Amino acid sequence: MDNYQEVTHVHEFDRAAGKKEVIRITVILSVITVIELGLGFWLISLESEFVRHLVKGAICIFMLAKAFYIVGYFMHLKHELRNMIMTIVVPLLLFVWFIIAFLADGSSYKNLKNTYDPYHKEQSQKKAEKPAHGSGEHEPEAKKKDAME
Amino acid sequence: MAQAVPAEQKWWSGGRSPFNVEYGKLMMWYFLMSDAFTFGAFLISYGTIRFSSNSWPDPNEVFQSFPGLGSGYPLAFVSLMTFILIISSVTMVLAVQAGHAMDKKGVVKNLIWTIIGGLAFLSCQAWEWTHLFHEGAWWGRNPFVNMDGSQASTNFTNFFFTITGFHGFHVFSGVIINIIMLIMVLNNVFERRGHYLMIEKAGLYWHFVDLVWVFVFTCFYLI
Structure with a gap:
């Protein structure tokens, strides 16, 4: 049997709005990547050990931001039911x-x-x-x- | 949540999916969660070894070559690989959205772009591995010295080839899955089924591959 029948509330889908969101997220991801690369280039010439650690920390925060946008929007997790989000996010x-x-x-x-x-x-x-x-x-x-x- | 659900909807009284997703998609999510733990374990063991070492090779010294340009371009090639993967993720979302709208042509077009992106990424990785191999790097061999000039152990190359290899294998299987999806679309399998939900599951897997690269890219090339 096709278990598609179990899905009672099919997502209201507006393709134009969907496309807009994709473009917005793509721009965000690209901008974050460019910032990360900028920090990476800065690291090459950076001498101070303390500042190096700060920059590396900043890169990690940008990395988590990218992960959030990919999982939340591209993988659509943000639009799922709360219970389902919790079964995935809590173990992580x-x-x-x-x-x-x-x-x-x-x-x-x-x-x-x-x-x-x-x-x-x-x-x-x-x-x-x-x-x-x-x-x-x-x-x-x-x-x-x-x-x- | 953005989705409109009636307030009195009893999700747990049986007869319907309490998560409002089909079985296959939910299981894909749980598989990806377990896969995230596998990659997490790899990356954390890499981090542990790196934290326990007095010094470590400088990624800007190791990864500084660009095909056709020679060496002296730190971060350049890996930026290209990163953008290829991001763009292929975008075309995958567009394929999923086209599937929602039952637009077969849109699905085919975007799936083909995604497959091309995947193949481009794999080619880049193949070039990088070959290049490093010719420089003398491989499992158990490390020609690069540490940042402070001391002799490096083989930990660096072992972790690099294992983790990027495992990720590359995921990209490879993702491309295979996408090719299978493309063949199924072209054979009107989903058209007959009445929905393109299978594309969504393949899409989840593909985005996960992109997600893992975000972490691999940061851990090996940037910091």
Whole structure:
């Protein structure tokens, strides 16, 4: 049996309005992407570690905004019934714990290793023999270090 | 919600879908939710390893080549890939809307554009993988050094190829699904059925692929 029959309230569909909405969301997504890329280019020349983290945080917020527009409008979730939205969105809240817990764990592992495993720390600070891909700006430094050892 | 539902509508008294969607669409949503957890697990394990490393390769050093132009163009190629995927998502929405209006020609036209977009994205990825492979990068091999000049482990390439590969596989299966949809439309399957709801389900999958790329793009190329 075709379970289309179960759907009692077929969406009132106005194609012209739908097309307008698609154009609006496309423009929003493109603008956000361009801003993200702008921030990405800014990161290339940015030195301050603190500002770098701020910019990366901003990029993540823009990423979530894009996800909201894609899921809400392109996937039409915003126009579904509230109960259905909840069955999908509430389980995804697990990610909040998931991300915080695992990233904190990774960072703690790094700190513990650097504190209690001096050999690991020393090894990870050794400059590579090969020059960095593309630019050779690390080369002289690496050579100097090798010569000293 | 935007949709008009009578206030006294009893959704849970049986005989109709309490979510007002057909079974297949609801199951597609739940499948995508589980798929989101798979990708989430991949990306979070990548983040965990990156947070536990003292330094990491600089994406602007690794991804800076553009076909035909050589190297020195950080972010350029991946921007192109991102826009290709966004535009193919837009044509997919238009195909779904054409389906709502029972406009077969509109569905066919927009599905073809979506398939072309998908193939273009896959070609871009194939070029990028080939290029990186020729630079010496692969699973278990990493020619790139860390941002601070120290020797990088193979974690970077392992995660990059695994996650973009898994995403690329999703794009590939999305293109296959869209091609099947196109064939079904051309054979008037949905015309006979009286509705184009199947296009909507294929559309959900395709948008999800675009959604995952938003995250992959940010995690690997931007930050």
